[in-house]
Amino acid sequence: MPKTSPKLTLATAKCGERLRVRHICPDCPHCVRLRELGFHDRSVVTKLADGMAIICALMGARVALGRELCEHVEVERLAA
Amino acid sequence: MSDGIFRRVAIAGNPNTGKSTIFNALTGLRQKVGNYPGVTVEKKTGKFFSSHGEAMELIDLPGSYSLQVRSPDEAVARDLLLGRIAGVARPDVIIAVVDASNLDRHLYIAAQMLELGIPVVVALNMVDVAEEHGLVIDLMALRERLGVPVIPMVASKGTGIIELKQAVSRTPLHKPEQRAQLPIVYETELAALGKKLPYPAETARLEAMLLLSLDDTGLAEQCDPAHRADVAAAQARLRTHGIDPLAAPVDARYDWVAAICTAVIHRHGEDSDGLTISDRLDIVLTHKLWGWLAFLGMMTAMFLCIFLVAKWPMDWISAVVDAVASWTKTKLPDGDLQSLVSDGVIHGVGAVVVFLPQILILFFFLGLLEDSGYMARAAFIMDRLMSRVGLHGKSFVPMLSSFACAIPGIMATRTIENRKDRFVTILVAPLMSCSARLPVYTLMIALLLPAAGLWEKAGIMLSMYLLGIVAAFGMAWLFKKTLLRSETPMLLLELPPYRAPAIRGIIQRMWERGVIFLRRAGTVILALNIILWALLHYPKPADKSAPESERIANSIGGRAGKMIEPAIAPLGFDWKIGIGLVGSFAAREVFVSTMSQVYDVTDDDKDKLMDRVGAAMTAEKRETGAPMFTPLVCLSIMVFYVLAMQCLSTVAIVRRETNSWRWPLFQIAYMNALAWLASFLVYQGGKLLGWQ
Numbered sequence: 001m002p003k004t005s006p007k008l009t010l011a012t013a014k015c016g017e018r019l020r021v022r023h024i025c026p027d028c029p030h031c032v033r034l035r036e037l038g039f040h041d042r043s044v045v046t047k048l049a050d051g052m053a054i055i056c057a058l059m060g061a062r063v064a065l066g067r068e069l070c071e072h073v074e075v076e077r078l079a080a
Numbered sequence: 081m082s083d084g085i086f087r088r089v090a091i092a093g094n095p096n097t098g099k100s101t102i103f104n105a106l107t108g109l110r111q112k113v114g115n116y117p118g119v120t121v122e123k124k125t126g127k128f129f130s131s132h133g134e135a136m137e138l139i140d141l142p143g144s145y146s147l148q149v150r151s152p153d154e155a156v157a158r159d160l161l162l163g164r165i166a167g168v169a170r171p172d173v174i175i176a177v178v179d180a181s182n183l184d185r186h187l188y189i190a191a192q193m194l195e196l197g198i199p200v201v202v203a204l205n206m207v208d209v210a211e212e213h214g215l216v217i218d219l220m221a222l223r224e225r226l227g228v229p230v231i232p233m234v235a236s237k238g239t240g241i242i243e244l245k246q247a248v249s250r251t252p253l254h255k256p257e258q259r260a261q262l263p264i265v266y267e268t269e270l271a272a273l274g275k276k277l278p279y280p281a282e283t284a285r286l287e288a289m290l291l292l293s294l295d296d297t298g299l300a301e302q303c304d305p306a307h308r309a310d311v312a313a314a315q316a317r318l319r320t321h322g323i324d325p326l327a328a329p330v331d332a333r334y335d336w337v338a339a340i341c342t343a344v345i346h347r348h349g350e351d352s353d354g355l356t357i358s359d360r361l362d363i364v365l366t367h368k369l370w371g372w373l374a375f376l377g378m379m380t381a382m383f384l385c386i387f388l389v390a391k392w393p394m395d396w397i398s399a400v401v402d403a404v405a406s407w408t409k410t411k412l413p414d415g416d417l418q419s420l421v422s423d424g425v426i427h428g429v430g431a432v433v434v435f436l437p438q439i440l441i442l443f444f445f446l447g448l449l450e451d452s453g454y455m456a457r458a459a460f461i462m463d464r465l466m467s468r469v470g471l472h473g474k475s476f477v478p479m480l481s482s483f484a485c486a487i488p489g490i491m492a493t494r495t496i497e498n499r500k501d502r503f504v505t506i507l508v509a510p511l512m513s514c515s516a517r518l519p520v521y522t523l524m525i526a527l528l529l530p531a532a533g534l535w536e537k538a539g540i541m542l543s544m545y546l547l548g549i550v551a552a553f554g555m556a557w558l559f560k561k562t563l564l565r566s567e568t569p570m571l572l573l574e575l576p577p578y579r580a581p582a583i584r585g586i587i588q589r590m591w592e593r594g595v596i597f598l599r600r601a602g603t604v605i606l607a608l609n610i611i612l613w614a615l616l617h618y619p620k621p622a623d624k625s626a627p628e629s630e631r632i633a634n635s636i637g638g639r640a641g642k643m644i645e646p647a648i649a650p651l652g653f654d655w656k657i658g659i660g661l662v663g664s665f666a667a668r669e670v671f672v673s674t675m676s677q678v679y680d681v682t683d684d685d686k687d688k689l690m691d692r693v694g695a696a697m698t699a700e701k702r703e704t705g706a707p708m709f710t711p712l713v714c715l716s717i718m719v720f721y722v723l724a725m726q727c728l729s730t731v732a733i734v735r736r737e738t739n740s741w742r743w744p745l746f747q748i749a750y751m752n753a754l755a756w757l758a759s760f761l762v763y764q765g766g767k768l769l770g771w772q
Contacts, residue, residue: 026295026326026327029297029570030570030572031326031327032293032295032330033145033146033148033150033572034572035327035330035334036145036148036188036330037572038185038188038334040327040330040331040334041331043334049362049363049366051368051464052467053460053463053464053571055366055460055575057359058185059182059185060181060185061182061185061574061575062359062362062574062575062577063572063573063574063575064456064574064575066463066467066570066571068570069570069571069572
């Protein structure tokens with residue numbers, strides 16, 4: 001069977017990477033609030049700090065998110 | 081308008097955009113804090129005059145990211161703007177405050193404001209920061225695109241305040257006509273649903289949109305059952321058209337905002353993706369280890385300052401209190417009136433007022449932490465710990481505020497979205513040592529370690545604060561596992577950029593808190609001291625030459641103390657301490673003045689009031705001749721005060737915030753049982769170990 005690469009999420013992305021939001025899981029309890037904070041599809045995010053919580057730069061602001069929440073945010077890498 | 085108000089102006093926007101700075105600049109000291117009818121959220125209003133001299137009312141709304149609310153605080157902003165609060169009219173104009181340096185994000189809520197059908201003035205704040213970032217905003221183009229007045233401002237320097245005042249004074253003010261465009265299918269559904277809802281035509285569209293943007297849980301919680309089926313059916317129809325009903329309005333607004341920003345923002349120089357000063361500071365201040373050390377360092381500095389800096393003004397206040405008491409004694413004849421005025425009123429109230437400097441310093445530090453943007457980092461750091469007890473990092477901010485006073489702390493829980501988490505935070509917030517406990521700790525530490533240096537005293541004080549934190553975390557964990565069981569909330573928190581704190585605003589808040597404290601000292605505490613004086617002086621002994629100790633023992637207060645003595649004796653307390661405990665159930669800080677009355681502290685010598693109270697307590701002996709206030713007893717008293725629920729004002733605010741008597745009564749029961757048990761363990765455990 002062909003191996004499918006696991007999807008890249010904000011939780012699994014590396015620190016310092018520039019990312020583009022592909023999709024936010026609609027089951028996520030904070031889905032609408034995430035969108036309203038600027039995590040809408042196509043927005044560009046830079047992951048600044050990793051740990052139990054993650055800090056990322058988004059539209060000029062810094063947002064701290066729990067790791068579990070970041071797993072709901074599917075992203076793709078952007079060229080540096 | 082009948083009340084002489086020409087126009088009602090609401091000031092709204094995202095948190096940390098400078099709303100309060102603009103509010104303060106417009107209203108000065110003409111502010112008042114009240115409550116919205118029927119809800120528990122604080123209403124901050126102020127008055128200012130239009131450019132033509134008409135009186136305008138300014139309403140400071142809580143910071144909000146959206147009208148799709150998640151917390152009680154945000155709900156108030158939404159309800160006021162939509163006219164949902166009975167007895168409160170919708171504002172005539174909205175000042176939408178946006179951060180010019182972050183326009184593409186902050187225009188989102190302004191886009192929602194434009195959909196409300198109320199005239200809007202956009203306050204484009206922090207244009208200086210935008211310029212520093214190389215951003216030039218074409219104001220004419222922005223005004224044209226938004227269709228409303230846009231006032232460039234630097235509120236912290238007062239720039240643009242007059243222009244803003246002129247803009248909201250203008251007559252007539254036009255309702256906005258521009259807004260984000262939704263898909264036609266969505267608009268059709270909004271129109272159809274809006275007609276079925278019991279709202280006025282001008283808000284029906286937005287009300288319908290708020291309902292269509294709810295998920296199943298939100299619908300179950302927020303939608304009237306009579307309309308739930310209609311909303312669900314409309315959502316289902318939108319999905320068949322390939323439209324996500326929750327995401328579509330958000331995406332439409334952001335697309336609209338992005339188009340505006342592309343047209344009006346011109347960037348000079350390279351678009352830097354490098355780390356900002358805030359990012360560099362965050363590398364340290366949110367680090368797993370350094371972040372904690374920085375946090376503990378700041379807390380230590382705060383408590384050291386409370387001791388060091390407050391010492392001088394405290395001595396001055398103490399000297400004034402003594403001078404006034406002595407003067408009173410020379411002017412009034414010997415007798416009950418002289419004793420009441422000098423011992424009951426002046427010394428009683430003075431023993432509490434003397435702590436005003438410490439309280440002001442505490443509020444100054446909390447203001448610095450809040451204004452500098454550090455408070456959000458404290459919440460972030462604490463989230464690691466808070467999540468272990470099942471709470472959100474946001475719960476730490478009310479806890480930190482409770483160091484000053486549990487009342488604003490409990491009110492700050494309104495930012496917590498989950499009801500159960502909010503209640504857990506309310507239940508444990510009073511375990512954080514409030515400023516009213518400071519006098520008790522200071523007195524007890526002076527007795528416990530009379531010859532100790534500043535560092536040792538500050539260390540004991542800090543350990544009392546830490547005990548409160550540990551107890552709060554332990555109880556939160558227990559409540560989250562039992563009584564208020566729910567999943568650990570996920571962290572989602574904006575970290576505002578670090579900014580130089582607005583000292584004027586902090587001083588204004590210190591002034592407000594100082595006035596509240598002094599008003600309390602002049603009312604509740606004064607009344608309590610008069611009652612206490614009467615309880616300790618009546619009935620009079622038949623033998624007028626009876627010693628003072630016998631007089632107090634036979635007084636009503638003395639008998640009450642003796643009545644509860646069997647319950648508190650296992651904690652090392654006697655009936656005299658019992659009187660102090662009973663008085664403290666109205667207000668903790670009364671303990672010191674109670675002790676000064678119980679031990680009949682006079683002002684015959686040159687020492688300060690606190691020193692004399694301490695000396696009298698040190699000299700106090702048990703019936704066996706052993707000293708009463710041994711280190712173990714002092715420690716037991718402090719532990720009791722850390723954990724006991726003894727403040728009627730807090731009980732009242734918990735009743736108001738939980739809308740039930742069940743929770744405050746439960747809180748009184750669990751905290752006092754915990755206090756008794758912990759003091760028992762300290763005293764009896766210490767005795768078993770051979771300590772005194």
